[in-house]
Amino acid sequence: MSDPFRYDGRRVLLTGGSSGVGAATVRLLTDAGAEVHVIDVKPVEGPAASFIEADMGDLASVDAALAKVEGPIHGLFNIAGIPGTRGASSVMKVNFLGLRHLTESLLDRMPEGSAVVNVASIAGGGWPGHLTQIQELLATDGFANGLAWCEAQSEDLIGDGYGFSKECVQVYTMQRAKELIQRGIRINSICPGPIETGIMPEFKASMGVKTIEWTVNEVIGRLSQPEEHAPALVFLGSPGASYISGHNLATDAGFTGAMTTGQIDFSGLAG
Numbered sequence: 001m002s003d004p005f006r007y008d009g010r011r012v013l014l015t016g017g018s019s020g021v022g023a024a025t026v027r028l029l030t031d032a033g034a035e036v037h038v039i040d041v042k043p044v045e046g047p048a049a050s051f052i053e054a055d056m057g058d059l060a061s062v063d064a065a066l067a068k069v070e071g072p073i074h075g076l077f078n079i080a081g082i083p084g085t086r087g088a089s090s091v092m093k094v095n096f097l098g099l100r101h102l103t104e105s106l107l108d109r110m111p112e113g114s115a116v117v118n119v120a121s122i123a124g125g126g127w128p129g130h131l132t133q134i135q136e137l138l139a140t141d142g143f144a145n146g147l148a149w150c151e152a153q154s155e156d157l158i159g160d161g162y163g164f165s166k167e168c169v170q171v172y173t174m175q176r177a178k179e180l181i182q183r184g185i186r187i188n189s190i191c192p193g194p195i196e197t198g199i200m201p202e203f204k205a206s207m208g209v210k211t212i213e214w215t216v217n218e219v220i221g222r223l224s225q226p227e228e229h230a231p232a233l234v235f236l237g238s239p240g241a242s243y244i245s246g247h248n249l250a251t252d253a254g255f256t257g258a259m260t261t262g263q264i265d266f267s268g269l270a271g
């Protein structure tokens, strides 16, 4: 292997590249030698090779974008996402159903050695409690059937859609790994803690300022920057990660580790 972190000769498709984590990832992938094509609702600035305007929550729009994507795709970075303030149905469409539709539709254009990298969240850490239901959703065929399944569920399960959609991304990442590796394609995700991006004011509105502050103060004591997540995404999509698949990598300054080992103090959330 030459430099295992380089993307020379690799064509990459990335959603959500216009701001935040996506924009930082476009820059880093380009520096690493990739040809980066961006799908977003907002125009992209910076070094992308092309921009396709599309709404990841709209099936027809995703299909129109797919028709514009040419040639082999060696890396798919599913980064676009919206907060719970936008309503459960929209959130499930953008954060999971559109992501799944784009991914499944592109697999035939992804040669051996390609990789899918998703952005989930620590907000999706509750998946073990909903595994049966999430696998029911994963068993639905396509965007419309997935949406019908979501609309038939109780609010108790789906809530505002944000946490549940990210649980679905984490389980999808694990569940697809076995079949895809047999086709030479890897799939992984990152699970970030709170990041200082344009989405943050809406997270404060939907989750509460107290929850965000508690999450950071239980570990590192500050929000992260998008540039602290892009390197993990770029690594997972690179040839250097050739034996890593089905993994949800916490980029959360230790929050998940502390939670799993019983070191998180929930009293800071009370009152």
Ligand SMILES: NC(=O)c1ccc[n+]([C@@H]2O[C@H](COP(=O)([O-])OP(=O)(O)OC[C@H]3O[C@@H](n4cnc5c(N)ncnc54)[C@H](O)[C@@H]3O)[C@@H](O)[C@H]2O)c1
Pocket (backbone or CB within 6 Å): 015, 016, 017, 018, 019, 020, 021, 022, 039, 040, 041, 042, 054, 055, 056, 057, 079, 080, 081, 082, 094, 119, 120, 121, 122, 191, 192, 193, 194, 195, 196, 197, 198, 199, 200, 203, 226
């Ligand atoms: N900011 C955080 O605290 C945080 C924490 C964990 C996970 N995340 C996840 O990180 C990802 C990137 O978010 P960010 O923090 O960079 O926020 P951001 O709002 O800066 O970036 C989101 C990007 O997605 C695009 N987008 C939104 N809706 C779209 C749609 N329907 N179709 C296509 N593109 C769309 C936006 O235009 C934007 O470019 C999201 O999936 C988000 O859920 C964010």
